[in-house]
Amino acid sequence: MLKQITFCLAASAFVLSASAVEAREQIRIVGSSTVYPFVTVAAEEFGNYSKFKTPIIEATGTGGGFKLFCSGIGEKYPDFSNASRAIKQSEIDRCAENDINEIAELKIGYDGIVLANSIAAEKFQLTKNQIFLALAKQVPLNGELVDNYYQKWNEVDPSLPDQKIEVYGPPPTSGTRDAFVELVLEPSCKDLPEFLAAIPDKKQRAKNCHLVREDGRYIEVGENDNLIVQKLIANKQALGIFGFSFLDENGATVQGSVIEGVEPSFENISSGSYGISRPLFVYVKNAHSGLIPGVKEFALELVSDNAIGEEGYLVEKGLIPLSEDDLDKTREAAAKIK
Amino acid sequence: MIKRTTKIAMKRAKKKKNPFKFKLGSSKKNQVHLARRHARERRFRVFGFSAIAASMIFLLVFFASIIADGYSAFTQAQLRIVVTFDQSLVEKGNYRKILQNSLKQQFPEAKGRKQRFMLYKLVSKGGVNSLRKLVDNNPQIIGETDQVWLPASSLIDMYVKGKTNNEVDESKRKIKDLQIKWLEELQANNSVRSVFNTAFFTNGDSREPEQAGILGSIMGSIFSIVVCMLISMSIGIGAAVYLEEFAPKNKLTDLIEVNINNLAAVPSIIFGLLALAIYLNFFGMPRSSSLVGGFALAMLVLPTIVIASRNALAAVPPSIRFAATALGATKVQVTLHHTIPYALPGILTGTILGVARALGETAPLLMIGMVAFVADVPTGILDPATSLPTQIYLWADSPELGFVEKTSACIIILLLILGIVNGTAAYIRKKFQYDW
Numbered sequence: 001m002l003k004q005i006t007f008c009l010a011a012s013a014f015v016l017s018a019s020a021v022e023a024r025e026q027i028r029i030v031g032s033s034t035v036y037p038f039v040t041v042a043a044e045e046f047g048n049y050s051k052f053k054t055p056i057i058e059a060t061g062t063g064g065g066f067k068l069f070c071s072g073i074g075e076k077y078p079d080f081s082n083a084s085r086a087i088k089q090s091e092i093d094r095c096a097e098n099d100i101n102e103i104a105e106l107k108i109g110y111d112g113i114v115l116a117n118s119i120a121a122e123k124f125q126l127t128k129n130q131i132f133l134a135l136a137k138q139v140p141l142n143g144e145l146v147d148n149y150y151q152k153w154n155e156v157d158p159s160l161p162d163q164k165i166e167v168y169g170p171p172p173t174s175g176t177r178d179a180f181v182e183l184v185l186e187p188s189c190k191d192l193p194e195f196l197a198a199i200p201d202k203k204q205r206a207k208n209c210h211l212v213r214e215d216g217r218y219i220e221v222g223e224n225d226n227l228i229v230q231k232l233i234a235n236k237q238a239l240g241i242f243g244f245s246f247l248d249e250n251g252a253t254v255q256g257s258v259i260e261g262v263e264p265s266f267e268n269i270s271s272g273s274y275g276i277s278r279p280l281f282v283y284v285k286n287a288h289s290g291l292i293p294g295v296k297e298f299a300l301e302l303v304s305d306n307a308i309g310e311e312g313y314l315v316e317k318g319l320i321p322l323s324e325d326d327l328d329k330t331r332e333a334a335a336k337i338k
Numbered sequence: 339m340i341k342r343t344t345k346i347a348m349k350r351a352k353k354k355k356n357p358f359k360f361k362l363g364s365s366k367k368n369q370v371h372l373a374r375r376h377a378r379e380r381r382f383r384v385f386g387f388s389a390i391a392a393s394m395i396f397l398l399v400f401f402a403s404i405i406a407d408g409y410s411a412f413t414q415a416q417l418r419i420v421v422t423f424d425q426s427l428v429e430k431g432n433y434r435k436i437l438q439n440s441l442k443q444q445f446p447e448a449k450g451r452k453q454r455f456m457l458y459k460l461v462s463k464g465g466v467n468s469l470r471k472l473v474d475n476n477p478q479i480i481g482e483t484d485q486v487w488l489p490a491s492s493l494i495d496m497y498v499k500g501k502t503n504n505e506v507d508e509s510k511r512k513i514k515d516l517q518i519k520w521l522e523e524l525q526a527n528n529s530v531r532s533v534f535n536t537a538f539f540t541n542g543d544s545r546e547p548e549q550a551g552i553l554g555s556i557m558g559s560i561f562s563i564v565v566c567m568l569i570s571m572s573i574g575i576g577a578a579v580y581l582e583e584f585a586p587k588n589k590l591t592d593l594i595e596v597n598i599n600n601l602a603a604v605p606s607i608i609f610g611l612l613a614l615a616i617y618l619n620f621f622g623m624p625r626s627s628s629l630v631g632g633f634a635l636a637m638l639v640l641p642t643i644v645i646a647s648r649n650a651l652a653a654v655p656p657s658i659r660f661a662a663t664a665l666g667a668t669k670v671q672v673t674l675h676h677t678i679p680y681a682l683p684g685i686l687t688g689t690i691l692g693v694a695r696a697l698g699e700t701a702p703l704l705m706i707g708m709v710a711f712v713a714d715v716p717t718g719i720l721d722p723a724t725s726l727p728t729q730i731y732l733w734a735d736s737p738e739l740g741f742v743e744k745t746s747a748c749i750i751i752l753l754l755i756l757g758i759v760n761g762t763a764a765y766i767r768k769k770f771q772y773d774w
Contacts, residue, residue, distance in 0.1 A: 026714075026722070028625070037737060040711040041545045047713050054713035056626060056722045059735075076622060119506060224735050226742075249737045251510040252503035311455070317545075318737065 024075045027055035027298055031065025031082030032175055034111055034243055035280050038314045039082055039302070045313060046301045052294035055080075062175050069283065070095035079288040079295050083281040084111065084175040102286035104333050106299065108308050110320035112244035112269040112277040113180050114256040115167070116229075118236045122161055124257035128275060130157050131259075132188035134165050135218055137211035140194035148213045168228045169212075169241035171220040179278045180241055181210040229254055244269060244277075245318030269320045277320065289337050296337050303327075303334045404753075408746025411538060414548060415490040415498040417461060418529035420444055422483045423473060433469045437461060437488075445520055456517055462489040464537065464549045489537065490530075492547040492740035494521060498530060501739065512739075538747065542715040543729065547740025550733070552748055554715045558628050558708070558723030559697060565632025565719055566639065566696050571689055573636075574643030578685075581644070582651040583673050602641035609637045610705030618706060626707035626722035634702040639692035646688020650681040655774050683770035690763035694756055700727045726752045 029039060036059040047054025060068065062083045069081035070091060087105070095103060115131070117124060133156045138145045153160035170177040189195055189209035199205040212218050221228050225242040229250050232240045239257065244264060247256050256264035260275050268274040282302060289295040301307060307314050308321060308330075315321050322330065421440040428436070441457050442448065448457040465488040472486065473479060496502050497513050498521075508515050524530050541551025577598075585591045613634035617623045623630050654677050662672040678685075703709060709728045716723040724732070726748060733745040 024624070033735070036711070037545070043711065044545050044713050056707075057711040058626075058707055058709065076618075076625070119510070225737065226734065243737075246737045249512065249739060251512070252506050255510070311451075 024292060026053040027080065027292055027294055028078040029055055029057040029080040029082060029282075030060045030068045030078045031058075031080075031282075032062040032084040032280070033059035034084040034175055035082035035108075035282065037245060038108065038280070038317060038319050039080075039282065041313060041317055042302050042307050043298075045307070046294075046298050050294065050297060050301070052297065055294075055298060057082075061173065066091040066094070066283075069285065070098060070100060072098045073100060073285065073287045073291075075292070077285075079285055079292050080298075081283045083283060084179065084278060086279070086281060087283060100285055100287065104284040104286060104299070104337050106282045106284065106303055106334055107279050107322060107326055107330050108282055108302060108319065109280055109314065109322055110269055110277045111280050112264050112274055112320060113176060113183070113241060114244055114247045114264045114276070115239050115241055115259070116232060116247055116254040116256045117239045118232050119253055119255050121236045123255050124153075124160070124239065125261070126160075126257050127260055128184050129188045130160065132185050133157075135167060135212055136185055136189060136209075137213045138208065140192055143194060143197075145194050145198045148215070148217070151217075163237055165217045166235070166238040167218050167241065168221045168231050168238055169218060170225075171222065176241070176243060177212075180276065181212065183276045183278070185209055185212070244320065248318040266320065270323075280319070284334075284337055286337055299334045299337055303331050401753075404746050404749050408743055408748075408750050410499050410501070411743040411747035412535050413499075413532045414535035414537065415495045416487040416531050416533055417490050417494070417524055418485050418487050418527075418531075419461065420483060421469065421486045423469075423480050425481045428473055428480050431470075433466045433473075436469060437465055445523075448516075453516060456514055457520065459491055460494055460517060460520060462491045462548045463546055464489055487531070487533075489548055492738060493517070495548055496739055497521065498532065499743075501743070538744070542713050543711060543724065543732070544713060545711075545736075545738075547736075547738050547744055550741070550744055552726065552729060552751060554712055555724045555726045555729035555748075556751075557716050558631070558712075559725040561628035561716065561719045561723060562631035562635055562703075562708075562725060563693060563697060565629055566635040567689070567693060569633065569636035570639045570643055570692065574640050574689070574692075575647050575685060577640075578644045578647030578651060579673060579678065582648045583677065584669070598641050598644050602645060605701070606638055606699055607701040607705065609634055610702035612637065613702060614705045624720055624722070626710050626712070627720050628708075628716060628723045628725075629719040630706045631703055631708050631723070631725065632719070634706055635696040635699060638699060638702055639689075639696050642692040642695065643685075643689050646691070647681070647685045650684025650688065651677060653684060653774075654680045680772055683766055683772070687763045687767045690759060690766070694759045694763070697725075697756060697759065698727055698752070700725075700731055703728050726755070 027043075029043070036057060040057050043055040043057055046052065062085060065078075065081040065083065066087065069078050071077055087103070092103075095101070115124065115126065133139055133148075134150055134153065136148055139148050139150070140146075141149070150156050150165060152162060153165055154162045156165075169180070186206065186209045190205060195205055195209065199208055221231065221240075225246040228240040228242050229246060232238055232254050240254070244256075247254060247264065248266075258264075262268050262274045264274050264276075269277045282299075284295065284299050304312070306312055308319065308327070309315070310321055312319075312321070321327075419437075419440055420443070421436065422443065424436060424439070427433075427439075438454075438458055441461065442454065445457055448454050468488055469486070490498065493513050494517070497504075497518070502511065502513055504511065504513070504518070521530065537549060538551050540553055541549055542554030544550040581591065581594065613630060617630045617633050618625055623633075658676050658680065659672050662676045663669075667675065700709070703725060707722075708724055709731060710722065710724060711732070712722050712724050714721070730745055730748045730752065733741045733748060
């Protein structure tokens with residue numbers, strides 16, 4: 001027994017020392033789970049058609065990604081970070097604390113957020129204000145703020161169907177939820193006189209505007225968009241909130257609601273006329289180019305015509321392409337990486 | 339059981355001249371009482387039986403739905419395409435162009451960029467690699483034209499398997515009418531077939547469902563389980579033997595025992611956090627590697643192994659130890675030559691059950707980066723890897739329709755492996771267990 005233990009200790013010590021010497025050969029990427037399905041495709045392509053190894057990608061969420069990304073320079077730390085929002089000042093500061101001063105921001109495209117229901121049900125025509133009234137935690141009533149009392153869609157607006165309000169959506173930890181409340185609930189809410197009167201403090205008001213009702217009308221379904229699609233097929237009464245790429249893939253079973261008179265289609269999101277969309281980013285640590293093989297090459301692959309151009313393979317996967325101007329800016333940023 | 343107790347009661351009643359306040363068997367009150375007791379017995383049995391039945395039904399529904407979703411992933415549609423191996427293109431290594439040209443030749447009606455793209459999408463991206471392999475294996479094919487079976491894309495695969503909804507408007511679905519028409523043409527020529535999906539067992543992860551395989555995650559699971567077993571068995575059995583056979587019984591060992599039992603109940607994510615803090619941040623071991631995964635899982639199964647091994651050791655009767663000691667064996671000899679061999683089946687069973695648990699864990703691996711897109715199959719314990727359960731987690735979250743069946747198929751494989759592992763444990767227990 002003792003022999004065995006000493007053998008094991010010796011073996012692990014050997015393995016440890018071996019690991020300390022071995023240099024990292026492949027790129028490491030962390031960050032948003034919304035960007036994950038796109039960057040992984042690019043990584044696979046890069047692994048197949050370049051002399052470099054396939055990058056390793058973890059879906060840690062945007063915030064979690066920056067936390068890892070900004071912890072330092074060196075092999076231990078990731079080279080790229082995916083984000084479904086722009087980097088925050090606090091995150092830039094954190095990076096700067098660890099001597100990461102040069103970060104390239106690559107905007108790779110857009111993602112739309114859709115409210116969809118089963119194709120067997122009637123298609124919804126919604127305005128942002130109606131969605132706010134149906135889903136916010138507090139709504140105005142006779143000049144006062146009350147807990148959301150709407151139970152049916154036609155109570156919100158007579159033009160909507162006589163159906164129970166039932167919406168499946170992501171939990172507060174999700175970037176999709178953040179974007180949804182920011183793009184849909186906040187604009188309808190922040191200038192309502194009832195909110196102005198009840199909560200004078202601007203910061204507090206914004207916070208309250210982001211609250212979603214918790215009485216079972218809005219149902220959190222984890223961060224798995226596939227699960228929401230499955231639930232919509234089973235429950236024809238319900239609506240679901242998820243990313244456009246899932247609508248694109250499941251167009252045969254679910255349909256996206258029309259928001260403010262605009263269909264959630266590829267063209268409408270791309271042109272900006274569909275109201276609920278956000279940019280997707282990939283951030284690169286300049287200091288790692290030269291340290292890890294292939295960093296610059298992968299950044300260039302990501303912004304290539306082959307990937308994010310009008311008919312690129314990422315666009316094929318449901319990424320909404322950038323406008324010409326934005327594309328030029330992104331390419332410029334990628335070209336600057338040393 | 340109930341009959342026996344009634345009999346005893348009757349005997350007693352006869353002996354003691356009816357100690358009960360009623361006459362046995364004849365009193366109406368007694369009959370009601372007896373009937374009630376029998377009814378209670380029946381009810382109890384029905385409850386027990388329905389509990390078993392309910393769990394069996396859950397299990398059956400679970401298996402049935404997984405298998406119904408997943409069995410189709412073991413086949414893959416292939417298309418027979420007439421390929422011209424153009425010499426100059428082969429020399430340039432541009433197999434993609436070879437494939438595209440061949441498709442264009444076979445379906446000359448595809449006009450314009452958009453239609454051609456639709457045409458290229460019939461065949462999997464992996465078809466390019468198949469062609470490359472074909473040429474590498476028989477170079478005499480260069481310059482020739484031959485019929486080649488190539489894997490269909492996931493889109494076509496799903497259509498052939500009947501998993502797409504073709505009723506809805508063309509703009510709402512991924513597969514277009516033109517593609518269906520081409521496919522029907524191929525079907526009419528007997529140029530569509532369904533074969534065993536070997537790629538599923540020989541490929542690593544991929545974002546194209548038809549190319550995604552489980553070899554990478556299986557290798558990751560094997561590597562981390564081997565590391566986990568090496569560490570947890572040596573430390574766990576060592577700790578158990580010392581605690582059971584050598585350690586003095588005092589407050590300190592009591593405290594250790596309580597702590598080990600506590601550790602067995604600690605949520606697995608905490609071991610992940612611990613592994614992140616110690617192995618990754620302190621020792622700087624490589625993130626996502628099965629080495630770290632094995633270390634994290636070892637911490638998870640250690641308490642189970644220690645407890646199981648201690649129980650097995652404690653079950654060896656003291657007479658064995660006394661007899662060996664009486665013959666002049668030292669304490670170490672008693673333990674190594676007698677106690678451990680008798681306890682070994684129990685120790686192994688506990689270890690295997692611990693390993694089965696480790697095989698199915700995701701939470702500790704989440705924190706150390708083993709939930710990641712890793713396309714290359716790992717070749718050693720230092721390579722980045724995933725494991726079977728984390729692969730399931732990743733696929734379940736993918737938007738592509740083709741991943742639904744892959745997820746279920748991966749679950750089937752994991753269940754099979756777990757079944758084999760647990761079966762081995764049961765076999766060892768049955769075969770070698772010593773009944774005192």
